[in-house]
Amino acid sequence: MILQRYMQMHNEVELSALGMAIATVVTVAEILKNNGLAVEKKIMTSTVDVNDESRGRPMQKAKIEIVLGKTENFDELMAAAAEEREVAAAEDGEEQG
Structure with a gap:
């Protein structure tokens, strides 16, 4: 997983998401x-103002930020x-060979 490799190089990582993506970030x-x-x-x-192009006006969306450490x-x-x-x-290679 890319996130695990990033964490190998750094002591912490910050995940953030808006709206419907919050569930994915929490799951990760x-x-x-x-x-x-x-x-x-x-x-x-928090909540942030986002331009809603379909409605032509700004709207508020939920935002989450999660800081994780190793x-x-x-x-x-790892x-x-x-x-x-x-x-x-190696086992896969033996089976195919």
Whole structure:
């Protein structure tokens, strides 16, 4: 996952979303937390004015910002996952060969 690679290079990541995309960002954050890769540092909610071209006027949309940090065992978990991928790739190669 791209987000996990980003977190390998940085100690934290900020996810943000508007409106209907909020559910997706919350889901991604929960997956990272449940897999032991991230801890929640901060959650902020607000509303922002967005131009609604179909109605020709501004409207307010909900916004969420979630800041996640790496867990203490992040690097160990990522190394184990990489090793599992290598083993699976080697097994796939044997089956095809």
